[in-house]
Amino acid sequence: MNEQTAGAAGRGAPDPAHRAVREQLGVYALGHGTDDERAAVRAHLDGCAGCRAEVAALSPLAARLADVDPDRIDEDPPVPPELGAAVLARIAAQGPRPVDLAERRRRRTRLAGAAAAVGIAAAAFGVGWIARPGPPQGPLEQVAVQVADDDISATADIVPHTWGVEVKLSGAGFTAGEVYRLVVEETDGDAVTGGAFLGVGPGQLDCNMSSSVLRQDAAGFQVLDASGEVVLSSVF
Ligand SMILES: [Zn+2]
The missing domain is CATH 1.10.10 (Arc Repressor Mutant, subunit A)
Structure with a gap:
């Protein structure tokens, strides 16, 4: 001691x-x-x-x-498979911040106004839906386009929707203000109107037009000018 x-x-x-x-x-x-x-x-x-x-x-x-x-004790604890969904649900439950909500409401109002204006124009003139190029929606099928008018250049993709083929037409040189019509040709020889659009001159034009022809019944399409002349065509 x-x-x-x-x-x-x-x-x-x-x-x-x-x-x-x-x-x-x-x-x-x-x-x-x-x-x-x-x-x-x-x-x-x-x-x-x-x-x-x-x-x-x-x-x-x-x-x-x-x-x-x-x-x-030394094992990494496994991440519960439902954790990601739970976190997202928690975030969703908390809702957007008020400033986001107000901004979203403004944006929605603007979009609704724009959509109404375009819808009225489309209904009044039977024009096609003119859209900015965006990310592809659904399977796109690029199709060859034969141009009959030297002033026009164009490419096209088609989308096989359940309600019919959509033609996504991009091009330039369509006479400004002139009405062009899209006609989808069926394999049995019938032709179905697929929409119409106004030419915008030398500027780039991207126009999505839908038809009631299913992809397996569609043989091609033509775009006719105001006088009924074929300015471009495509055979699928
Ligand atoms: Zn003690």
């Missing part, structure tokens, strides 16, 4: 084994240690209220730790 310990004992401090036992309390609370070690701790606890309190405080934690499978 060294001087310091002797001095501590001399001031009425607890058993000099206290510090050593104190460090063993966690092991003891977890139920570990040899029989001798556990017996020594129990003997100390009988006379040390501080250590008894420490063991009492550790016991709930020790009980929870007992449920932990040590073989799994």
Whole structure:
């Protein structure tokens, strides 16, 4: 026994084994240690209220730790498969920030106005839907285009919708203000109007026009000018 310990004992401090036992309390609370070690701790606890309190405080934690499978501690916890959906649902539930909502409402109003204007024009003149080039929607089938008018250049893709073939026509050189009609030819020889559009001169024109002819019944299409002349044609 060294001087310091002797001095501590001399001031009425607890058993000099206290510090050593104190460090063993966690092991003891977890139920570990040899029989001798556990017996020594129990003997100390009988006379040390501080250590008894420490063991009492550790016991709930020790009980929870007992449920932990040590073989799994180092494993990466698997990400629950529904976590991504749950996070998205949480974000959706919180809703957009007010500023976003207001901006979205303004945008929706503008879009509705633009759509109404285009719809009225399309209804009044039977014109085709003139759209900016965008990402392709659905399977596009590029088709060859034969141009009969040297001023016109054009390419076309068709989209086989369930309600009929859509012709996406891109080109330039259609006489400004002149009405052009698209006619889809069926394999049995019939021709079905697929829409119409106004020429815009030398500027680029991208025009989507739908017909009621299913892809398997469509043999090709023609674009006719105001006088009925074929300015371009395509055979699928
Ligand atoms: Zn103690």
